[in-house]
Amino acid sequence: xSTPSLAALPIRRLxxxxxxxxxxxxxxxxxxxxxxxxxxxxxxxxxxGIDDPQGGLVAACVVTEYGPWGRPDLAAIGMVxxxxxxxxxxxxxxxxxxxxxxxxxxxxxxxxxxNGRPLYEELGFKxxxxxxxxxxxxxxxxxxxxxxxxxxxxxxxxxxxxxDEEVFGVDRTPLITRLPAxxxxxxxxxxxxxxxxxxxxxxxxxxxxxxxxxxRDTETAKALVGSLAAHTDRPLRTDIDVxxxxxxxxxxxxxLASVAFNAVMTYGTTDLPGDWTRRFAPLTVAAG
Numbered sequence: 001x002s003t004p005s006l007a008a009l010p011i012r013r014l015x016x017x018x019x020x021x022x023x024x025x026x027x028x029x030x031x032x033x034x035x036x037x038x039x040x041x042x043x044x045x046x047x048x049g050i051d052d053p054q055g056g057l058v059a060a061c062v063v064t065e066y067g068p069w070g071r072p073d074l075a076a077i078g079m080v081x082x083x084x085x086x087x088x089x090x091x092x093x094x095x096x097x098x099x100x101x102x103x104x105x106x107x108x109x110x111x112x113x114x115n116g117r118p119l120y121e122e123l124g125f126k127x128x129x130x131x132x133x134x135x136x137x138x139x140x141x142x143x144x145x146x147x148x149x150x151x152x153x154x155x156x157x158x159x160x161x162x163x164d165e166e167v168f169g170v171d172r173t174p175l176i177t178r179l180p181a182x183x184x185x186x187x188x189x190x191x192x193x194x195x196x197x198x199x200x201x202x203x204x205x206x207x208x209x210x211x212x213x214x215x216r217d218t219e220t221a222k223a224l225v226g227s228l229a230a231h232t233d234r235p236l237r238t239d240i241d242v243x244x245x246x247x248x249x250x251x252x253x254x255x256l257a258s259v260a261f262n263a264v265m266t267y268g269t270t271d272l273p274g275d276w277t278r279r280f281a282p283l284t285v286a287a288g
Protein backbone atom coordinates (compact mmCIF):
# COMPACT_ATOMS: atom_id res chain seq x y z
CA UNK A 1 0.00 0.00 0.00
CA SER A 2 1.39 3.40 -0.96
CA THR A 3 1.96 6.07 1.69
CA PRO A 4 -0.39 9.05 1.26
CA SER A 5 1.21 12.37 0.35
CA LEU A 6 1.71 14.95 3.09
CA ALA A 7 -0.86 17.22 1.42
CA ALA A 8 -3.49 14.48 1.69
CA LEU A 9 -3.03 13.84 5.39
CA PRO A 10 -5.94 15.35 7.40
CA ILE A 11 -5.50 18.05 10.04
CA ARG A 12 -7.29 17.20 13.27
CA ARG A 13 -7.85 18.61 16.75
CA LEU A 14 -5.38 17.45 19.37
CA UNK A 15 -6.43 16.60 22.92
CA UNK A 16 -4.70 15.76 26.18
CA UNK A 17 -4.52 12.16 24.94
CA UNK A 18 -1.92 13.41 22.44
CA UNK A 19 0.42 14.69 25.15
CA UNK A 20 3.09 12.02 24.57
CA UNK A 21 3.24 12.40 20.77
CA UNK A 22 3.39 16.20 21.15
CA UNK A 23 6.32 15.83 23.55
CA UNK A 24 7.92 13.35 21.12
CA UNK A 25 7.61 15.96 18.36
CA UNK A 26 9.33 18.58 20.53
CA UNK A 27 12.15 16.15 21.23
CA UNK A 28 12.45 15.30 17.53
CA UNK A 29 13.18 18.96 16.78
CA UNK A 30 15.76 19.26 19.52
CA UNK A 31 13.44 21.05 21.95
CA UNK A 32 12.87 19.87 25.54
CA UNK A 33 9.88 17.55 25.85
CA UNK A 34 8.05 20.11 28.03
CA UNK A 35 5.19 17.77 28.91
CA UNK A 36 4.00 20.03 31.73
CA UNK A 37 3.62 22.97 29.32
CA UNK A 38 2.06 20.85 26.56
CA UNK A 39 -0.53 19.57 29.02
CA UNK A 40 -1.39 23.11 30.07
CA UNK A 41 -1.71 24.37 26.49
CA UNK A 42 -3.76 21.40 25.28
CA UNK A 43 -6.31 21.95 28.07
CA UNK A 44 -6.36 25.78 28.04
CA UNK A 45 -6.22 26.06 24.25
CA UNK A 46 -6.92 24.21 21.00
CA UNK A 47 -4.33 21.88 19.52
CA UNK A 48 -4.08 21.10 15.81
CA GLY A 49 -2.02 18.29 14.36
CA ILE A 50 -1.31 15.99 11.43
CA ASP A 51 -0.83 12.30 12.16
CA ASP A 52 2.08 10.45 10.57
CA PRO A 53 0.92 7.11 9.08
CA GLN A 54 4.21 5.65 10.36
CA GLY A 55 3.47 6.82 13.91
CA GLY A 56 3.64 10.06 15.84
CA LEU A 57 2.90 13.49 14.44
CA VAL A 58 3.97 15.16 11.22
CA ALA A 59 3.23 18.59 12.69
CA ALA A 60 1.41 20.35 15.51
CA CYS A 61 0.52 23.74 16.95
CA VAL A 62 -1.64 25.21 19.69
CA VAL A 63 -4.04 28.18 19.60
CA THR A 64 -5.05 29.92 22.84
CA GLU A 65 -8.13 32.13 22.59
CA TYR A 66 -8.92 35.16 24.77
CA GLY A 67 -12.19 36.97 25.26
CA PRO A 68 -15.82 35.79 25.09
CA TRP A 69 -16.28 32.07 24.47
CA GLY A 70 -16.91 31.45 20.79
CA ARG A 71 -16.14 35.08 19.88
CA PRO A 72 -12.49 35.61 20.92
CA ASP A 73 -11.00 39.10 20.88
CA LEU A 74 -7.49 37.72 20.36
CA ALA A 75 -5.76 34.37 19.89
CA ALA A 76 -2.14 33.34 20.36
CA ILE A 77 -0.44 30.70 18.21
CA GLY A 78 2.41 28.66 19.63
CA MET A 79 4.34 25.38 19.57
CA VAL A 80 4.38 25.33 15.76
CA UNK A 81 6.49 22.25 15.07
CA UNK A 82 7.15 20.00 12.06
CA UNK A 83 8.95 16.67 12.42
CA UNK A 84 12.51 16.78 11.11
CA UNK A 85 11.87 14.11 8.47
CA UNK A 86 9.07 16.22 6.99
CA UNK A 87 10.72 19.65 7.24
CA UNK A 88 10.82 22.06 4.31
CA UNK A 89 7.98 20.33 2.49
CA UNK A 90 5.28 22.95 3.08
CA UNK A 91 3.68 21.21 6.05
CA UNK A 92 4.09 24.12 8.45
CA UNK A 93 2.65 26.51 5.87
CA UNK A 94 -0.35 24.23 5.34
CA UNK A 95 -0.99 23.92 9.08
CA UNK A 96 -0.74 27.68 9.58
CA UNK A 97 -3.11 28.36 6.67
CA UNK A 98 -5.59 25.97 8.29
CA UNK A 99 -5.35 27.90 11.58
CA UNK A 100 -5.80 31.23 9.79
CA UNK A 101 -8.90 29.88 8.04
CA UNK A 102 -10.30 28.41 11.25
CA UNK A 103 -9.82 31.64 13.22
CA UNK A 104 -11.49 33.83 10.59
CA UNK A 105 -11.33 37.52 11.52
CA UNK A 106 -9.94 36.98 15.04
CA UNK A 107 -6.73 39.02 15.53
CA UNK A 108 -3.74 36.73 16.08
CA UNK A 109 -0.35 37.00 17.76
CA UNK A 110 2.72 34.81 18.08
CA UNK A 111 6.37 34.87 19.13
CA UNK A 112 8.57 33.94 16.17
CA UNK A 113 12.06 32.51 16.23
CA UNK A 114 14.44 33.79 13.53
CA ASN A 115 13.89 30.50 11.66
CA GLY A 116 10.11 30.75 11.76
CA ARG A 117 9.76 34.45 11.03
CA PRO A 118 10.02 34.26 7.18
CA LEU A 119 7.05 31.87 6.97
CA TYR A 120 4.90 34.06 9.21
CA GLU A 121 5.80 37.16 7.21
CA GLU A 122 4.84 35.32 4.03
CA LEU A 123 1.44 34.58 5.58
CA GLY A 124 0.87 38.25 6.44
CA PHE A 125 2.06 38.55 10.04
CA LYS A 126 3.80 41.82 10.95
CA UNK A 127 6.53 42.38 13.53
CA UNK A 128 5.19 44.63 16.31
CA UNK A 129 7.70 43.98 19.09
CA UNK A 130 10.53 41.88 20.45
CA UNK A 131 11.18 39.79 23.54
CA UNK A 132 14.51 38.74 25.04
CA UNK A 133 14.83 35.34 26.69
CA UNK A 134 16.95 35.30 29.84
CA UNK A 135 18.14 32.31 31.83
CA UNK A 136 20.39 31.78 34.83
CA UNK A 137 20.73 31.53 38.58
CA UNK A 138 19.40 34.63 40.26
CA UNK A 139 21.79 36.30 42.71
CA UNK A 140 20.18 38.63 45.27
CA UNK A 141 21.83 41.99 45.82
CA UNK A 142 21.42 45.73 45.98
CA UNK A 143 19.11 47.74 48.17
CA UNK A 144 15.99 46.15 49.59
CA UNK A 145 12.84 46.98 47.62
CA UNK A 146 10.08 48.77 49.48
CA UNK A 147 7.43 46.82 47.57
CA UNK A 148 5.57 44.25 49.67
CA UNK A 149 5.06 40.82 48.11
CA UNK A 150 3.42 37.65 49.41
CA UNK A 151 2.09 34.31 48.24
CA UNK A 152 -1.26 34.66 46.52
CA UNK A 153 -4.33 33.32 48.31
CA UNK A 154 -7.53 31.91 46.83
CA UNK A 155 -9.41 35.11 47.64
CA UNK A 156 -6.91 37.11 45.52
CA UNK A 157 -8.02 35.47 42.27
CA UNK A 158 -10.82 37.96 41.38
CA UNK A 159 -8.40 40.91 41.84
CA UNK A 160 -5.71 39.12 39.79
CA UNK A 161 -8.21 38.50 36.99
CA UNK A 162 -9.30 42.16 36.98
CA UNK A 163 -5.70 43.39 36.88
CA ASP A 164 -4.77 40.90 34.16
CA GLU A 165 -7.66 41.93 31.91
CA GLU A 166 -6.84 45.62 32.45
CA VAL A 167 -3.18 45.09 31.50
CA PHE A 168 -3.65 42.61 28.64
CA GLY A 169 -6.76 44.27 27.24
CA VAL A 170 -8.58 40.93 26.90
CA ASP A 171 -10.24 38.50 29.30
CA ARG A 172 -7.90 35.56 29.98
CA THR A 173 -9.94 33.86 32.73
CA PRO A 174 -9.59 30.26 31.39
CA LEU A 175 -5.80 30.66 31.35
CA ILE A 176 -5.26 32.56 34.61
CA THR A 177 -7.59 30.37 36.68
CA ARG A 178 -5.38 27.40 35.77
CA LEU A 179 -2.28 29.11 37.19
CA PRO A 180 -2.62 27.90 40.82
CA ALA A 181 -2.50 24.28 39.66
CA UNK A 182 0.07 24.83 36.89
CA UNK A 183 2.61 27.00 38.71
CA UNK A 184 4.76 26.10 41.70
CA UNK A 185 4.51 29.71 42.90
CA UNK A 186 1.96 32.48 42.44
CA UNK A 187 2.80 35.73 44.22
CA UNK A 188 1.25 39.19 44.39
CA UNK A 189 2.61 42.67 45.10
CA UNK A 190 0.38 44.72 47.38
CA UNK A 191 0.04 48.33 48.45
CA UNK A 192 -2.54 49.54 50.98
CA UNK A 193 -4.45 46.29 50.59
CA UNK A 194 -4.59 46.63 46.79
CA UNK A 195 -2.87 44.22 44.39
CA UNK A 196 -0.52 46.16 42.10
CA UNK A 197 1.16 43.22 40.38
CA UNK A 198 1.39 39.47 40.23
CA UNK A 199 3.76 36.83 38.91
CA UNK A 200 4.06 33.07 38.68
CA UNK A 201 6.95 30.63 38.46
CA UNK A 202 6.18 27.30 36.79
CA UNK A 203 8.40 24.24 36.32
CA UNK A 204 9.94 23.59 32.93
CA UNK A 205 12.60 20.89 32.82
CA UNK A 206 15.39 22.09 35.14
CA UNK A 207 14.22 25.71 35.40
CA UNK A 208 11.40 27.79 36.81
CA UNK A 209 9.86 30.00 34.15
CA UNK A 210 8.79 33.42 35.42
CA UNK A 211 5.53 34.38 33.76
CA UNK A 212 3.14 36.04 33.64
CA UNK A 213 4.87 39.09 35.11
CA UNK A 214 2.42 41.94 35.49
CA UNK A 215 3.37 44.95 37.58
CA ARG A 216 2.52 48.62 38.17
CA ASP A 217 6.13 49.64 37.46
CA THR A 218 9.68 48.32 37.17
CA GLU A 219 10.33 48.37 40.93
CA THR A 220 7.27 46.20 41.48
CA ALA A 221 8.40 43.82 38.74
CA LYS A 222 11.84 43.53 40.36
CA ALA A 223 10.28 42.79 43.75
CA LEU A 224 8.12 40.03 42.28
CA VAL A 225 11.03 38.39 40.43
CA GLY A 226 13.19 38.61 43.54
CA SER A 227 10.49 37.05 45.70
CA LEU A 228 10.00 34.17 43.27
CA ALA A 229 13.76 33.58 43.11
CA ALA A 230 13.98 33.50 46.90
CA HIS A 231 11.61 30.52 47.00
CA THR A 232 13.30 28.23 44.46
CA ASP A 233 16.67 26.56 44.06
CA ARG A 234 16.27 26.24 40.28
CA PRO A 235 17.65 28.60 37.63
CA LEU A 236 15.09 31.10 36.34
CA ARG A 237 13.99 31.63 32.76
CA THR A 238 11.81 34.41 31.42
CA ASP A 239 10.98 36.36 28.25
CA ILE A 240 10.98 40.12 28.80
CA ASP A 241 9.63 42.76 26.44
CA VAL A 242 12.76 44.59 25.22
CA UNK A 243 11.12 47.96 25.90
CA UNK A 244 11.60 47.22 29.60
CA UNK A 245 15.29 48.08 29.43
CA UNK A 246 15.70 48.80 33.15
CA UNK A 247 14.33 45.40 34.15
CA UNK A 248 16.54 43.64 31.60
CA UNK A 249 19.65 45.44 32.88
CA UNK A 250 18.75 44.60 36.47
CA UNK A 251 18.06 40.91 35.71
CA UNK A 252 21.37 40.53 33.87
CA UNK A 253 23.21 42.11 36.81
CA UNK A 254 21.54 39.47 39.02
CA UNK A 255 22.89 36.54 36.99
CA LEU A 256 20.39 36.00 34.19
CA ALA A 257 22.05 35.86 30.76
CA SER A 258 20.57 36.56 27.35
CA VAL A 259 19.72 33.35 25.47
CA ALA A 260 17.71 34.41 22.43
CA PHE A 261 15.44 37.02 20.91
CA ASN A 262 11.96 36.36 19.49
CA ALA A 263 9.92 38.67 17.29
CA VAL A 264 6.41 39.46 18.55
CA MET A 265 4.14 39.35 15.52
CA THR A 266 0.47 40.12 14.90
CA TYR A 267 -2.08 39.32 12.18
CA GLY A 268 -5.31 41.23 11.67
CA THR A 269 -4.30 43.99 14.10
CA THR A 270 -1.56 46.60 14.10
CA ASP A 271 -0.73 46.16 17.77
CA LEU A 272 -1.62 44.16 20.84
CA PRO A 273 -4.34 45.48 23.15
CA GLY A 274 -3.75 46.52 26.74
CA ASP A 275 -0.98 48.39 28.52
CA TRP A 276 2.51 47.21 27.58
CA THR A 277 4.10 49.37 30.28
CA ARG A 278 2.73 46.97 32.92
CA ARG A 279 3.12 43.80 30.86
CA PHE A 280 6.68 42.64 31.49
CA ALA A 281 6.67 38.93 30.53
CA PRO A 282 4.11 36.45 29.13
CA LEU A 283 3.00 33.30 30.90
CA THR A 284 4.72 31.50 28.03
CA VAL A 285 5.61 32.74 24.56
CA ALA A 286 3.42 29.91 23.21
CA ALA A 287 0.33 31.59 24.69
CA GLY A 288 1.23 35.21 23.92
